[in-house]
Amino acid sequence: MNTVNQLKMEFSSRPENVAFARVAVAAFAAQLDFTLNDLEEIKVAVSEAVANAIIHGYGNSPDGIVRVGAVITDRMLEVRVEDDGRGIADVKRALQPSFSTDPDRMGLGFVFMQSFMDRVQVESAAGKGTRVIMSKVPECSGAEAAAARAGH
């Protein structure tokens, strides 16, 4: 079985949409056998990526559009968060723990994404917008865990 369920969303770069995007992606992801803890982690990762698009990508202007895509295949969730904002000149540096271009921020967004998702890829360049692609596979759970316990 290699079914694919697809979701694409686009919304205004308004801060109130961070919470919306978080619960929407979690509601979609809940179709896979994620644990509660997994879903919480996905919510944090999505919040961080969407907040970055709004705050850094669009400099808090509400006129930008944030695109969030989610794909569910048999065993995996992939989430994309994209903006057409100012982009990141040095992606490697941006990914460093506690690096931030804003002295008031903690610079831990990418660290959270990397800790909570299995894989995180960042595509960006100055003036070219940013795309964050993250994926996560449910921990051994449900039927599978039962089967594992039963020694199958």
Add this chain to the structure above:
Amino acid sequence: MNTVNQLKMEFSSRPENVAFARVAVAAFAAQLDFTLNDLEEIKVAVSEAVANAIIHGYGNSPDGIVRVGAVITDRMLEVRVEDDGRGIADVKRALQPSFSTDPDRMGLGFVFMQSFMDRVQVESAAGKGTRVIMSKVPECSGAEAAAARAGH
């Protein structure tokens, strides 16, 4: 203040996405001062429209795309549910209570939409897909209710 917050979603015409769309639209609508009861009504209306797109529009094939848009202005939620499916030849007849082209169904979907939303408009033609546009204004509540009581 006439701010606009916009959401556009596209997803596969799979039955599991009815529940997803319902929660996503209600979560987005929660930015307005709807009561919990209003939000329940919005969920039912969205469920019915999305279910129609999947069941009738695409004849339960999972390969179609359902588009759901939501716009929040200062005082109002507008929701659009669109499919590129088989369309409705006679919209007026389809809107009649208990009319259904499927003898196993109750034909109450449009009745629910019309009773739970303030306004429902259906644009469709045979072979041309279907678009349902619904809007709802929060009942007098919050600041406004307080102002009303204070006699403003």
Add this chain to the structure above:
Amino acid sequence: VGEIRRFLRDDSPVKVSRSIKETAYRIQQARERLTGKLGREPAVGEVAAELGIPREEVVTALEAAQSPASIYETLHQ
């Protein structure tokens, strides 16, 4: 990153602290309390403020409470 992950898992404020059903129950209680106090149905923002949770989380908790057998049970805490 492995260590941070462990740290966040063990100590995160995000950690699952309350059951979904409990949150849904608290929402219903807040709703009744506010209805009494305000003399009308509270708006979702008022319920959220009363409980100190985001508006969106009120929506997902209620979905869970309504269809306890559904996948949305796993959605909210």
